[in-house]
Amino acid sequence: MNNENRIIKGGYLSENEYIVEAFNLTKAWGDLVAVDHINFEIKSGEIFGFLGPNGAGKSTTIKMLCTLYLPTDGRATVGGHDIVQEAEEVRKIIGYVPQDITVDGRLTGYENLEFQASLYGLKGKEKEERIEEMLKLVELGQRADGLVDTYSGGMRRRLEIARGLLVEPQLLFLDEPSLGLDPVSRKSIWEHVARLQKKKGKENFAIFMSTHYMEEADRLCSRVGIIDRGRIVALDTPANLKKQIGGEIIEIDVDSARIKRAMKRFEKFGMEDQSNRFIEKINQVGDSTIAIEVKDTDTALPKVFKIASENNIEIQQVHMRAPSLEDVFIHYTGKTLRDEDASDVMGFIKSQISKRLRSL
Amino acid sequence: MIGGIEMLNIEFDFEAIKGIVKRELIKYFRNKQQIVSSLIMPTIFMLFLRPGFAGIGGAGSEAYIMDYLGAGIICMVIIMSGIMLSGMPILFDKMMGFQDIYAVAPVKRRNLVLGFLIGGALKSCFMSSVVIIIGLFTGLFPYDWGLGWGGMLLSIIPLAFTIFLGAIIYACIGLCIAARTDMTNAFLWNNLINMPLVFISGAIIPVDAFEASLPGSQYIFFLNPTTFMADSIRTFLGGTEGIPASTAGVFFNGNLLAGFALDMLIMFGFGALLFYLAFRIFGGSLQESSGGFAGVIHKKSAEARKKWFKDLPPEDRDIMMKVTSKVNMLQMGQIMQLAGEGKQDVAAKMLKDAGLTDEDIQKFWAAGMRMMEQMREKRVCE
Ligand SMILES: Nc1ncnc2c1ncn2[C@@H]1O[C@H](COP(=O)(O)OP(=O)(O)OP(=O)(O)O)[C@@H](O)[C@H]1O
Numbered sequence: 001m002n003n004e005n006r007i008i009k010g011g012y013l014s015e016n017e018y019i020v021e022a023f024n025l026t027k028a029w030g031d032l033v034a035v036d037h038i039n040f041e042i043k044s045g046e047i048f049g050f051l052g053p054n055g056a057g058k059s060t061t062i063k064m065l066c067t068l069y070l071p072t073d074g075r076a077t078v079g080g081h082d083i084v085q086e087a088e089e090v091r092k093i094i095g096y097v098p099q100d101i102t103v104d105g106r107l108t109g110y111e112n113l114e115f116q117a118s119l120y121g122l123k124g125k126e127k128e129e130r131i132e133e134m135l136k137l138v139e140l141g142q143r144a145d146g147l148v149d150t151y152s153g154g155m156r157r158r159l160e161i162a163r164g165l166l167v168e169p170q171l172l173f174l175d176e177p178s179l180g181l182d183p184v185s186r187k188s189i190w191e192h193v194a195r196l197q198k199k200k201g202k203e204n205f206a207i208f209m210s211t212h213y214m215e216e217a218d219r220l221c222s223r224v225g226i227i228d229r230g231r232i233v234a235l236d237t238p239a240n241l242k243k244q245i246g247g248e249i250i251e252i253d254v255d256s257a258r259i260k261r262a263m264k265r266f267e268k269f270g271m272e273d274q275s276n277r278f279i280e281k282i283n284q285v286g287d288s289t290i291a292i293e294v295k296d297t298d299t300a301l302p303k304v305f306k307i308a309s310e311n312n313i314e315i316q317q318v319h320m321r322a323p324s325l326e327d328v329f330i331h332y333t334g335k336t337l338r339d340e341d342a343s344d345v346m347g348f349i350k351s352q353i354s355k356r357l358r359s360l
Numbered sequence: 361m362i363g364g365i366e367m368l369n370i371e372f373d374f375e376a377i378k379g380i381v382k383r384e385l386i387k388y389f390r391n392k393q394q395i396v397s398s399l400i401m402p403t404i405f406m407l408f409l410r411p412g413f414a415g416i417g418g419a420g421s422e423a424y425i426m427d428y429l430g431a432g433i434i435c436m437v438i439i440m441s442g443i444m445l446s447g448m449p450i451l452f453d454k455m456m457g458f459q460d461i462y463a464v465a466p467v468k469r470r471n472l473v474l475g476f477l478i479g480g481a482l483k484s485c486f487m488s489s490v491v492i493i494i495g496l497f498t499g500l501f502p503y504d505w506g507l508g509w510g511g512m513l514l515s516i517i518p519l520a521f522t523i524f525l526g527a528i529i530y531a532c533i534g535l536c537i538a539a540r541t542d543m544t545n546a547f548l549w550n551n552l553i554n555m556p557l558v559f560i561s562g563a564i565i566p567v568d569a570f571e572a573s574l575p576g577s578q579y580i581f582f583l584n585p586t587t588f589m590a591d592s593i594r595t596f597l598g599g600t601e602g603i604p605a606s607t608a609g610v611f612f613n614g615n616l617l618a619g620f621a622l623d624m625l626i627m628f629g630f631g632a633l634l635f636y637l638a639f640r641i642f643g644g645s646l647q648e649s650s651g652g653f654a655g656v657i658h659k660k661s662a663e664a665r666k667k668w669f670k671d672l673p674p675e676d677r678d679i680m681m682k683v684t685s686k687v688n689m690l691q692m693g694q695i696m697q698l699a700g701e702g703k704q705d706v707a708a709k710m711l712k713d714a715g716l717t718d719e720d721i722q723k724f725w726a727a728g729m730r731m732m733e734q735m736r737e738k739r740v741c742e
Pocket residue numbers: 029032033034052053054055056057058059060061099
């Protein structure tokens with residue numbers, strides 16, 4: 001056993017500045033390959049974001065790194081420790097906020113945090129101070145002695161995040177932390193994270209988060225990985241990702257009933273003909289909105305109008321902009337995230353309940 | 361076996377154990393409905409069985425049967441509450457995803473298991489104490505008040521000891537069930553395991569009576585820890601008229617204390633076995649990987665590896681078997697990858713660190729090349 005550990009520590013992957021290294025990391029359940037040989041590393045001090053549509057494998061990756069799932073293939077280290085063979089060492093440096101709400105409804109808010117503190121060896125005065133601080137941060141001080149069953153969905157989510165932040169880990173896994181939070185709570189939590197990073201020193205703190213909030217990922221993450229069907233399809237800083245797809249976006253609003261036909265027309269006349277191809281990619285981004293990626297709007301715009309008039313497409317609105325992270329996301333995955341409005345708290349709770357019922 | 365050795369080497373994490381026990385107890389005492397409803401069944405048993413049996417057997421049999429059944433009812437309470445009260449919260453935690461919260465915590469698995477065991481056992485002890493107290497003070501339970509309060513206090517200590525040990529035993533069983541099932545099937549398993557534990561034991565029916573009508577059946581009864589728990593409880597609570605108070609005591613010319621000691625010894629045996637199982641099964645279920653047993657999972661057995669390499673020429677097979685006995689599959693993947701990237705020196709260093717000689721490593725590369733070649737041909741053919 002000792003011999004094995006020595007090989008790993010002296011081996012190829014560990015003993016450098018990376019807090020996470022994944023090497024062909026894979027998880028499969030039978031034929032379903034949730035995470036498919038992904039490779040990436042995270043430096044200390046980074047906020048690393050995972051973007052991906054539902055079922056892409058974000059949570060599965062996080063759970064493997066948190067030692068909850070055993071990889072089917074490949075390996076990964078966290079803080080230089082192998083996630084399978086040195087799971088106990090890994091657990092000492094990580095914190096985990098799951099995607100599902102898991103706070104215990106039959107305990108009070110305070111008791112929930114106290115339980116977490118006991119698992120991480122916090123005690124006495126330090127424990128009480130830390131809990132008080134966290135309750136204040138998520139504005140649950142007033143309700144701390146009420147049963148969590150009587151909390152609203154957003155309050156539970158806030159408590160959940162307070163529980164994750166309570167133990168001040170070196171590496172914090174946040175699985176869709178903003179899901180179900182109002183903008184004010186989100187803001188105060190990210191401010192706290194920034195404070196925590198300052199307090200612990202940049203080199204001692206990293207965050208691995210998955211999110212559906214593009215602007216949040218854009219603003220907060222130092223690097224973003226886009227994952228689709230278990231594979232990382234792009235990974236870079238948000239700025240570079242946007243630069244990579246290059247060009248600009250023309251968004252046009254058309255009649256929603258005829259949008260499919262309009263897209264086909266643009267494809268036919270703007271992309272398929274190699275000699276006067278000016279469109280890079282076409283995506284539907286809403287019920288009646290088409291996003292057209294072009295190299296240069298100045299020359300492309302007249303062509304768009306020309307195609308529209310020749311094909312009887314009525315353009316109701318035009319909007320031009322630089323590509324956002326969302327465009328990058330759509331570019332790589334062909335999916336929008338708009339259909340699942342992440343701020344819809346009730347929808348989130350409902351999906352939670354139906355998930356529970358299905359598991360019964 | 362590694363687990364067995366590691367189990368003895370417990371580093372107690374008292375904070376975590378305390379935290380888990382506290383959570384279990386808070387939730388239990390907060391749920392008044394559960395407490396009251398679970399006390400109803402044993403009370404009904406006490407209220408109606410006694411006159412009922414008296415009616416069947418005629419005068420005199422009432423005390424006789426009830427003396428015996430009194431201990432049996434307590435056993436039933438310990439078994440049912442031990443299994444239910446330790447298992448149910450775990451099933452809930454699993455369903456709600458709460459289990460992930462303590463599974464990712466830096467607490468040794470055995471401390472988690474201990475926390476839940478102690479929490480479950482304490483709840484079960486509380487329940488059985490309440491039943492005993494109700495029974496004693498309503499006169500529904502037989503107690504030989506001839507010994508007075510002093511005798512009662514003296515018998516409380518061994519009684520409490522028996523009950524706690526019993527509660528731990530059944531809490532272990534509860535944890536094992538909870539680890540292997542989910543909410544839907546829990547009741548099924550619960551009944552399947554509960555019933556034989558209660559009825560194929562000396563708790564309700566005297567072992568001697570069974571042995572008399574079905575010779576040899578006592579050995580089946582002796583496989584059940586309940587037999588010894590019932591015997592021990594009966595030693596201190598009831599069993600005054602006709603039936604030897606302690607079956608085990610018979611072996612020692614009716615010396616009750618020696619009988620009690622024997623009962624305890626056997627229960628300890630059961631306890632140790634079940635504790636080991638709870639540790640393995642529940643501890644292991646906390647995540648798919650059992651972090652406590654490093655390295656065990658990824659080393660495949662020699663038989664499994666033989667199957668993989670069965671198509672190779674004999675000398676290649678030998679070297680592959682040798683390498684895979686020193687290097688686990690994760691490292692193997694890493695070595696292959698390194699070799700593929702042209703970093704053979706790093707890969708060779710890993711192999712050397714694993715205890716392979718230079719000659720072995722050369723042979724391994726050669727064998728590896730041949731294997732790759734073979735695989736490529738196969739693919740071309742297909
Ligand atoms: N325990 C499990 N057993 C079987 N399949 C699973 C399990 N957990 C996840 N999967 C499957 O793995 C795939 C990836 O799931 P995962 O939860 O990682 O997605 P995700 O990227 O987090 O998606 P979301 O945005 O919806 O949270 C899905 O197809 C899912 O059905």
